[in-house]
Amino acid sequence: MAQHEPSWTRALYVDGEFRPPAAGATLDVRDKSSGALLGEAGSADVADVDAAVASSLTAQRAWAARPHAERAAVLRRVATALEQADGLRELIVRETGSIAGKADYEIASAVGELTEAAALASRPVGEVLRTGHPGRFSVSERVPVGLVAAITPWNFPLVLGMRVIAPALALGNAVLLKPSPETPLSGGLAIAELFARAGAPAGVFQVLPGGERVGRRLVEHPDVAMVHFTGSTAVGREIAATAGSLLKKTSLELGGNNALVVLADADVDQAAMIGAWSSFHYQGQTCISAGRHIVDRAVADAYLDNLVGRAAAVTVGDPLRDGAGLGPIINDAQLARARRLLDDAVAGGARVLTGGTAEGRFFRPTVVVDVDPSCALWTEEIFAPIAPVAVVDGADEAVALANDTRYGLVSSVVGRDVHRATEVARRLDCAMVHVNDATPQDEPLAPFGGTGASGLGGRAGGDANLEEYTERRWRTVTGAPVHYPY
Template sequence: MADGTREDIWPDTTRWTGRIYSDGWRVSEGGTSRVTEPATGEPLAEVGVAAPEDVARAGAGAARAQRAWALAAPLERAEVLLRAARALREHTDVVREWIVRESGGVPAKGDYEIAAGLGQLAQAAGLASLPQGEILTPAVPGQASHAYRVPLGVVAVINPWNAPLLFAMRALAPALVLGNAVLLKPDPHTPVSGGVLVAHLFEEAGLPAGLLHVLPGGAETGRAVVADPHVAMVSFTGSTEAGRAVARTASAGPKRVALELGGKNSIVVLDDADVEAAATAGALSSFGYQGQACVAAGRHLVHADLVEPYTEALLGQARALRVGDPRDHGVALGPVISEHQALRIERIVDESVAAGARVLTGGRRDGLFYPPTVLDRVGRAMPAYREEIFGPVAPVVPFRTDEEAVEIANDTEYGLTAAVHSRSVPRALGVADQLRTGMVHINDVSAKDAPNAPFGGMGASGNGSRVGGTANLEQFTQWRWVTVPEAV
């Protein structure tokens, strides 16, 4: 904009270019890193890279600042989150633009992240007014015994690239409102929308200095953050492989670790399902944001009697989706995040086709642009059946009985989410009860979350931790038991 309004200058690039946010904006010891737009290959920004020395300084500073923050009135902490939400609303256009250009999502994806981020801030602010403890029955009559929650101290949040703003808010908002300080390490692909902008929002909200440190960087930075002796808990969202490495490093602490990892999620379409509605949900689940979500549908399990009409409906959905620069009007799918990710999708599809799968639409990329792809004749030994694809690929797998559908859906090390489609809700719930997943949705998409709901998975999808709603109380605090002897 040319009118000199606040939106025109926010965030002021002269303050943060080549810098990190750690007790103010300052030059990092780790040099700088260039951020590139996946749709065009153009440079977008240059951010500072946090070296281990930066992390050590941040950890010590966060621990000092946290002590006073833990003593602040809970409603005072909540007010900071509400002011951050107000700042996010004021800067929606700028935040959306960064999400679109940095992550390759369409504007609607940016709007979703902003709305969901606002929801996380509001929900977290509400935690401040909930009961923080309980009165216990004393061992001896006349004594007092009670237990209450206290902050952990310093929480490390390691953020992914696929929903950088949302996932940052999902962890740091409850961590802060419950009295912790935060070290936030955004992914190298999205350090602005997942880090720099977050710092600006909380700076504008008046968060006291030292409570939030944004430490961009790669694996070396991540290891330093996890291993820092001041860090009491690590909240990690990312691949299962990386999550296992985080857990190994954190175990030397030992530290609390919350892992939200990958998924091989199923859309289960029973023989009495509404085919068109199920195919619409299936398309949204597999193709939304190029399939780059842990909750994306990685298998479409369809009753054999419905395979033909379901596949035709799914193909119609896939072929109607336009692929291109996400800033162009009418584009539904932008680029995948990187060449590495494009090669992974390509390998999974090509190896599956070589083993006998059939491409019904899509299957050939143009640079980082991978079209919606539908596969059938997918066997259980094929990569498209077994691996998390993290791309816009929908493998269709037939079944004959409800029991077989359950067996196929559970035939994976993952256990994040699922969807079951049937005109009979009791029947769908009966199938859902047998699925080894942390979440399941009836007659809906697999890719679903809400700020007041416990979000997380089982097996290789996570370590049983949950974020969202009141689950955050257990996640970001610990119990303290206090007794008082009988009064004289």
């Protein structure tokens, strides 16, 4: 797979083929480090969405009727094609501005999503129920939702797309994917190329790069049965409002303002390493990054010294040319937001211990103390390599501060006494919690998702996917004659 296959140029992927959009509009795809043009993707419009939906409806019914082994075989072939894809690693680095290690993680994790989904296809999809009616056979069975629209983000475009695509297809659904306009290649058309090579039936999986009009039409279309969105809480609220008025199933994986709690008995070097990775990896641009470091006063000075040293040692630059540990912020708007959050915090009395500067979009890892707990840097998702640190006295104060948020995605607790750290972790109000490890964790079999402002709907991963991408249907069969009053 070349960085930009000729068939992808100015294209969508609809009904089993790469084709130009109806209106001929395009999206420029740029190297996030250099700004160089990588290529052009097609930019869909409402007419393209409607055509893709019509194709999917017919294809989905035939796909769901296929034996589960055939669906699983397609997914395994996609996994093989992904493992053998030439140039995809560099494409992810260039299109997302990540280091090569992050691209390697995406590819390996996407392969894992595909192989686990292939196994999901053979899971039992029903259970026999007891009944009080003689001669009646009663069963609860799972049936596909139907047509699933997946609206995915730019930060982990390959794996966050595959997390929806693979299990939804395994269970007999069709998928329409709208990747972020920032990453329409690695998050969309490259995935389409894999499914084309694997011989996926036309119309079962389609890719519609585009902007807000495409996303809105997918949410509003009466024949789209379910919308899965990964992205900001603000956009998630809009989708939830629209889908709710249409009584449409949604799954929303939204933002986080995640806490890293460092207890008084923590190994400071270990804790600071966990803290640095939690806040700085991929420029802090993940929903599961640590946005709040809550540190016991007993180890606060040592923790800050260690964290500052780690931040200062990180190389920032073009991951392909400079061998950097961190690449650029994704775009100018995101950079401006990070600057505004930091500047407002400093204006309110916060102190920057290291970082806080940028050359172009290359933002230095930043450690901040004395942050007013009411300022946006502390209360909102940051999406930049900034680590705000608060000092507390004891575990009770740490738990209260960690839980003082409208978000509920993930937290971590670090301490030598594993039993005590686990007890603290159990008191945290979030959907995922890790003891003595970083906040960014994700495995194909684990239930991933959030509560509060961090998510609405179910979970992704493992058995949770059965709940996400199927509906329960009660079916009875009666062999003997029945009798009613009239």
